[in-house]
Amino acid sequence: DQQVKQNSPSLSVQEGRISILNCDYTNSMFDYFLWYKKYPAEGPTFLISISSIKDKNEDGRFTVFLNKSAKHLSLHIVPSQPGDSAVYFCAARISGTYKYIFGTGTRLKVLA
Amino acid sequence: SAVISQKPSRDICQRGTSLTIQCQVDSQVTMMFWYRQQPGQSLTLIATANQGSEATYESGFVIDKFPISRPNLTFSTLTVSNMSPEDSSIYLCSVTQTSGSYNEQFFGPGTRLTVL
Numbered sequence: 001d002q003q004v005k006q007n008s009p010s011l012s013v014q015e016g017r018i019s020i021l022n023c024d025y026t027n028s029m030f031d032y033f034l035w036y037k038k039y040p041a042e043g044p045t046f047l048i049s050i051s052s053i054k055d056k057n058e059d060g061r062f063t064v065f066l067n068k069s070a071k072h073l074s075l076h077i078v079p080s081q082p083g084d085s086a087v088y089f090c091a092a093r094i095s096g097t098y099k100y101i102f103g104t105g106t107r108l109k110v111l112a
Numbered sequence: 113s114a115v116i117s118q119k120p121s122r123d124i125c126q127r128g129t130s131l132t133i134q135c136q137v138d139s140q141v142t143m144m145f146w147y148r149q150q151p152g153q154s155l156t157l158i159a160t161a162n163q164g165s166e167a168t169y170e171s172g173f174v175i176d177k178f179p180i181s182r183p184n185l186t187f188s189t190l191t192v193s194n195m196s197p198e199d200s201s202i203y204l205c206s207v208t209q210t211s212g213s214y215n216e217q218f219f220g221p222g223t224r225l226t227v228l
Contacts, residue, residue, distance in 0.1 A: 004154075034216065041121075043204055043219035044155070046113065089154065091217075098143050098208055100217055102154040 003027045004092050006103035014111050019077040021106050023090035026071065030092035034100070035064060035075045037086045044089060048075070080110045114139050114207050116220035124226045125195055132191045133223045135205030140185035143208040145217070146178070148201045155204065161188040195227045 005024045013019045021035075031052045036044035050057040050064045050073075057064050063076045073090055087107050091100040115138040125131050135144065144161040159180055160168040167180035182188045192199050205220040 036219075041221075041224070043116070043206075043221045046216055046218055049216060091155075098145075098160070098217075099157060102156075104152075104154040 023073040031095035032093040118220040122224040141207040
Protein backbone atom coordinates (compact mmCIF):
# COMPACT_ATOMS: atom_id res chain seq x y z
CA ASP A 1 0.00 0.00 0.00
CA GLN A 2 1.70 3.13 -1.27
CA GLN A 3 0.68 5.90 1.12
CA VAL A 4 2.49 8.62 -0.80
CA LYS A 5 2.16 8.58 -4.57
CA GLN A 6 3.81 10.50 -7.34
CA ASN A 7 1.85 9.37 -10.34
CA SER A 8 4.03 11.05 -12.97
CA PRO A 9 7.35 9.25 -13.27
CA SER A 10 8.71 11.96 -15.54
CA LEU A 11 8.07 15.53 -16.70
CA SER A 12 9.68 17.71 -19.36
CA VAL A 13 9.43 21.50 -19.24
CA GLN A 14 10.92 24.27 -21.32
CA GLU A 15 13.43 26.56 -19.62
CA GLY A 16 11.74 29.64 -18.15
CA ARG A 17 8.32 27.98 -17.86
CA ILE A 18 6.66 26.63 -14.74
CA SER A 19 7.28 23.07 -13.52
CA ILE A 20 4.50 21.52 -11.46
CA LEU A 21 5.21 18.30 -9.62
CA ASN A 22 2.37 16.51 -7.90
CA CYS A 23 2.06 14.22 -4.92
CA ASP A 24 -1.00 12.49 -3.45
CA TYR A 25 -1.28 10.84 -0.07
CA THR A 26 -3.78 8.64 1.66
CA ASN A 27 -2.93 8.88 5.36
CA SER A 28 -4.68 11.69 7.24
CA MET A 29 -2.14 11.26 10.08
CA PHE A 30 0.58 13.01 8.06
CA ASP A 31 1.36 16.40 9.58
CA TYR A 32 4.44 17.62 7.74
CA PHE A 33 5.51 17.37 4.12
CA LEU A 34 8.86 17.84 2.43
CA TRP A 35 10.19 17.98 -1.09
CA TYR A 36 13.64 16.69 -2.00
CA LYS A 37 15.72 16.95 -5.13
CA LYS A 38 18.11 14.18 -6.06
CA TYR A 39 20.89 14.23 -8.61
CA PRO A 40 22.47 10.97 -9.81
CA ALA A 41 25.12 9.62 -7.42
CA GLU A 42 24.09 12.07 -4.69
CA GLY A 43 21.81 11.87 -1.68
CA PRO A 44 18.47 13.71 -1.66
CA THR A 45 18.75 17.42 -0.97
CA PHE A 46 16.06 19.10 1.10
CA LEU A 47 14.19 21.77 -0.89
CA ILE A 48 11.13 23.03 0.89
CA SER A 49 8.59 21.92 3.48
CA ILE A 50 5.07 22.67 4.62
CA SER A 51 3.14 21.84 7.74
CA SER A 52 -0.40 20.56 7.62
CA ILE A 53 -1.71 23.76 9.18
CA LYS A 54 -0.68 25.77 6.13
CA ASP A 55 -1.73 25.67 2.51
CA LYS A 56 1.24 27.40 0.93
CA ASN A 57 4.93 27.93 1.54
CA GLU A 58 7.24 29.86 -0.74
CA ASP A 59 11.02 29.99 -0.96
CA GLY A 60 12.45 31.82 -3.95
CA ARG A 61 11.55 29.98 -7.14
CA PHE A 62 9.95 27.12 -5.18
CA THR A 63 6.40 27.10 -3.84
CA VAL A 64 4.66 24.17 -2.22
CA PHE A 65 0.88 24.01 -2.08
CA LEU A 66 -1.09 21.72 0.21
CA ASN A 67 -4.73 20.81 -0.31
CA LYS A 68 -5.66 18.80 2.77
CA SER A 69 -9.20 18.02 1.70
CA ALA A 70 -7.89 16.50 -1.53
CA LYS A 71 -4.81 15.02 0.19
CA HIS A 72 -2.75 16.59 -2.54
CA LEU A 73 0.60 18.35 -2.52
CA SER A 74 2.30 20.15 -5.37
CA LEU A 75 5.66 21.78 -5.95
CA HIS A 76 5.87 24.71 -8.35
CA ILE A 77 9.19 25.80 -9.76
CA VAL A 78 9.17 29.08 -11.66
CA PRO A 79 11.05 29.93 -13.73
CA SER A 80 12.46 26.48 -14.42
CA GLN A 81 16.17 26.25 -15.12
CA PRO A 82 18.24 23.45 -16.71
CA GLY A 83 19.97 22.94 -13.34
CA ASP A 84 16.61 21.94 -11.89
CA SER A 85 16.75 18.72 -13.89
CA ALA A 86 16.73 15.98 -11.25
CA VAL A 87 14.46 13.48 -9.55
CA TYR A 88 12.05 15.07 -7.08
CA PHE A 89 10.66 13.16 -4.11
CA CYS A 90 7.85 14.20 -1.84
CA ALA A 91 7.84 12.87 1.72
CA ALA A 92 5.23 12.91 4.47
CA ARG A 93 5.79 12.61 8.18
CA ILE A 94 3.58 10.52 10.41
CA SER A 95 2.28 12.78 13.17
CA GLY A 96 4.07 12.33 16.49
CA THR A 97 7.00 10.46 14.95
CA TYR A 98 10.20 11.13 13.07
CA LYS A 99 9.16 8.66 10.40
CA TYR A 100 8.82 9.85 6.81
CA ILE A 101 7.14 8.02 3.96
CA PHE A 102 8.53 8.83 0.53
CA GLY A 103 6.94 8.86 -2.89
CA THR A 104 8.56 7.09 -5.83
CA GLY A 105 9.86 10.28 -7.39
CA THR A 106 9.31 12.30 -10.55
CA ARG A 107 12.16 12.86 -12.97
CA LEU A 108 12.11 16.48 -14.15
CA LYS A 109 13.91 17.49 -17.29
CA VAL A 110 14.19 21.19 -18.06
CA LEU A 111 14.97 21.77 -21.70
CA ALA A 112 17.20 24.67 -22.68
CA SER B 113 22.21 21.93 7.80
CA ALA B 114 24.40 19.08 9.03
CA VAL B 115 27.11 17.79 6.72
CA ILE B 116 26.87 14.03 6.35
CA SER B 117 29.50 11.77 4.80
CA GLN B 118 29.31 8.09 4.00
CA LYS B 119 31.96 5.49 3.27
CA PRO B 120 32.26 3.73 0.92
CA SER B 121 30.50 5.68 -1.80
CA ARG B 122 30.06 2.51 -3.81
CA ASP B 123 31.06 -1.14 -3.72
CA ILE B 124 30.64 -4.33 -5.68
CA CYS B 125 30.40 -7.40 -3.47
CA GLN B 126 30.09 -11.11 -3.85
CA ARG B 127 27.03 -13.02 -2.73
CA GLY B 128 27.29 -14.28 0.86
CA THR B 129 29.69 -11.60 2.06
CA SER B 130 28.98 -8.62 4.33
CA LEU B 131 29.61 -4.91 3.94
CA THR B 132 29.72 -2.25 6.64
CA ILE B 133 28.76 1.28 5.67
CA GLN B 134 29.89 4.21 7.79
CA CYS B 135 28.04 7.46 8.37
CA GLN B 136 29.74 10.50 9.90
CA VAL B 137 27.98 13.77 10.80
CA ASP B 138 29.80 17.03 11.44
CA SER B 139 27.67 17.86 14.49
CA GLN B 140 25.90 16.00 17.25
CA VAL B 141 22.44 14.89 16.25
CA THR B 142 19.78 13.10 18.20
CA MET B 143 18.17 11.10 15.45
CA MET B 144 20.00 9.09 12.81
CA PHE B 145 18.33 6.83 10.29
CA TRP B 146 19.24 4.33 7.61
CA TYR B 147 17.27 4.15 4.37
CA ARG B 148 17.41 1.97 1.31
CA GLN B 149 16.50 2.93 -2.24
CA GLN B 150 16.16 -0.06 -4.52
CA PRO B 151 16.31 0.54 -8.27
CA GLY B 152 13.26 2.47 -9.46
CA GLN B 153 11.77 2.56 -5.96
CA SER B 154 11.21 5.18 -3.30
CA LEU B 155 13.31 5.54 -0.17
CA THR B 156 12.40 2.97 2.48
CA LEU B 157 13.31 3.37 6.13
CA ILE B 158 15.34 0.43 7.43
CA ALA B 159 15.84 1.49 11.03
CA THR B 160 16.43 4.28 13.51
CA ALA B 161 19.94 4.20 14.95
CA ASN B 162 19.71 4.86 18.67
CA GLN B 163 22.74 6.08 20.58
CA GLY B 164 23.62 3.71 23.37
CA SER B 165 20.90 1.18 22.67
CA GLU B 166 19.71 -1.24 20.04
CA ALA B 167 18.39 0.16 16.77
CA THR B 168 14.66 0.26 16.10
CA TYR B 169 13.85 -1.69 12.94
CA GLU B 170 10.95 -1.19 10.55
CA SER B 171 8.68 -3.97 9.43
CA GLY B 172 10.51 -6.28 7.04
CA PHE B 173 13.99 -5.49 8.36
CA VAL B 174 15.79 -7.46 11.08
CA ILE B 175 18.91 -6.98 13.15
CA ASP B 176 20.57 -10.19 11.94
CA LYS B 177 20.47 -8.97 8.36
CA PHE B 178 21.15 -5.26 9.01
CA PRO B 179 23.08 -4.84 12.27
CA ILE B 180 23.50 -1.18 13.21
CA SER B 181 25.86 0.52 15.60
CA ARG B 182 25.63 4.04 17.04
CA PRO B 183 28.50 4.54 19.46
CA ASN B 184 28.07 8.31 19.74
CA LEU B 185 25.99 11.25 18.51
CA THR B 186 27.98 11.79 15.31
CA PHE B 187 28.62 8.30 13.94
CA SER B 188 26.74 5.18 12.90
CA THR B 189 27.37 2.05 10.87
CA LEU B 190 25.03 -0.21 8.94
CA THR B 191 26.13 -3.72 7.99
CA VAL B 192 24.46 -5.58 5.16
CA SER B 193 25.02 -9.24 6.07
CA ASN B 194 25.10 -12.38 3.95
CA MET B 195 24.37 -10.35 0.85
CA SER B 196 22.34 -11.48 -2.11
CA PRO B 197 21.67 -9.69 -5.42
CA GLU B 198 18.35 -8.45 -3.97
CA ASP B 199 20.38 -6.29 -1.57
CA SER B 200 21.70 -4.23 -4.48
CA SER B 201 20.53 -0.74 -3.57
CA ILE B 202 21.58 2.71 -2.56
CA TYR B 203 21.89 2.90 1.22
CA LEU B 204 21.43 6.33 2.75
CA CYS B 205 22.15 7.70 6.18
CA SER B 206 20.00 10.60 7.33
CA VAL B 207 19.68 12.85 10.36
CA THR B 208 17.05 15.21 11.66
CA GLN B 209 17.60 18.78 12.70
CA THR B 210 15.12 21.04 14.37
CA SER B 211 13.90 24.06 12.43
CA GLY B 212 11.46 26.06 14.46
CA SER B 213 8.93 23.63 15.78
CA TYR B 214 9.60 20.99 13.15
CA ASN B 215 12.33 18.48 12.44
CA GLU B 216 13.70 18.37 8.93
CA GLN B 217 15.56 15.41 7.60
CA PHE B 218 18.86 15.60 5.75
CA PHE B 219 20.61 12.86 3.82
CA GLY B 220 24.12 11.72 3.19
CA PRO B 221 25.39 11.11 -0.35
CA GLY B 222 24.51 7.40 -0.22
CA THR B 223 26.39 4.16 -0.76
CA ARG B 224 25.68 2.37 -4.01
CA LEU B 225 25.93 -1.37 -3.43
CA THR B 226 25.96 -3.96 -6.18
CA VAL B 227 25.87 -7.63 -5.21
CA LEU B 228 26.93 -10.17 -7.82
